[in-house]
Amino acid sequence: MxxxxxxxxxxxxxxxxxxxxxxxxxxxxxxxxxxxxxxxxxxxxxxxxxxxxxxxxxxxxxxxxxxxxxxxxxxxxxxxxxxxLLPADPALRAQARSIALAIAADIHPLQNPRVGKYLQGEFGVGEEGKTEWIRHWIRTGLAALERQLAESAGRYAVGDAPTLADVCLLPQVFSARRFGVDLAPYPTIVRIAEALEALPAFADAHPAKQPDAV
Ligand SMILES: N[C@@H](CCC(=O)N[C@@H](CS)C(=O)NCC(=O)O)C(=O)O
Structure with a gap:
């Protein structure tokens, strides 16, 4: 094989x-x-x-x-x-892609190590400034996602089965926690994340369970 x-x-x-x-x-x-x-x-x-x-x-x-x-x-x-991972219904499929892209294209790139390194190296931003930059963009993105999901979510981000939206959402929640973002203002996101964490496919993918985890 x-x-x-x-x-x-x-x-x-x-x-x-x-x-x-x-x-x-x-x-x-x-x-x-x-x-x-x-x-x-x-x-x-x-x-x-x-x-x-x-x-x-x-x-x-x-x-x-x-x-x-x-x-x-x-x-x-x-x-x-x-x-x-993508629902058959075109509207739901677009919804799943929309959430996935909000995370993958708009939130995540701004927290990437190479961006932080550039901020520090070229603009003299300190460690705390870099972390605050990351927190700011995560908060901005999660606040909008919270409003979007509060309107449309089912058990998971789109309906009652996990989709591409959830595949992106849980890792973003992990990063938010890692960088010390308070998740209390985002109850729908927290509720969905907790439901996802209970699924073996999501739990087994957690960073702490990987062979290179330190
Ligand atoms: N849009 C890319 C993003 C990939 C990406 O940014 N990966 C990060 C880790 S999450 C990386 O390899 N960063 C290396 C670096 O910043 O030097 C994707 O979705 O795969």
Missing amino acids: AERVLYGYFRSSAAYRVRIALNLKGLAYQYRAVNLLQGEQRSAEYLAINPHGLVPLLDDGGVRIAQSLAICEYLDEAYPDSPR
Whole structure:
């Protein structure tokens, strides 16, 4: 059988998304850790696989894909017989993508290590300033998501089965907690996150359970 390898880092929320997606789809994989703190994402070896120097990257039997959302959509299309990450209904599918993109395109990039490093290196921002920058963008994004989800969520972010929206939501909640964001103003998000944490596919993907966790 062809090898399936996920290149990731335990604390990367983008890699966390793909671990959840693989678990939800019931797809076994090998995990290859890329240590972001030691700069392994910029090694010649890794850049040869992913010129963007970011995790995750999935190698599915020779099909190499970067970008967590592209990976999730690929998995849904390549393995349609396992639970779908995107609902069949076009409106619900758009809703799931809308939430996923709000997180993956608008919130998460601003908390990326390379952004923080640039703020510190080029603009003299200190450690506390960098963390406050991250908290600000997480709060801004979660406040909007809370309003969106309070209107439309079911048991999970879109309806009563986990979707791509949830695949992105729980890792973002993990990051919010990690950076000390108070989640009390976002009760719907907290309620959904707690429901997701009870599902094995989500629980097993948690950063603390990965082989490279420190
Ligand atoms: N849009 C990308 C984001 C990937 C990304 O930003 N990965 C982070 C970890 S969560 C990374 O590899 N950062 C390395 C760095 O900042 O040097 C995706 O969804 O896969």
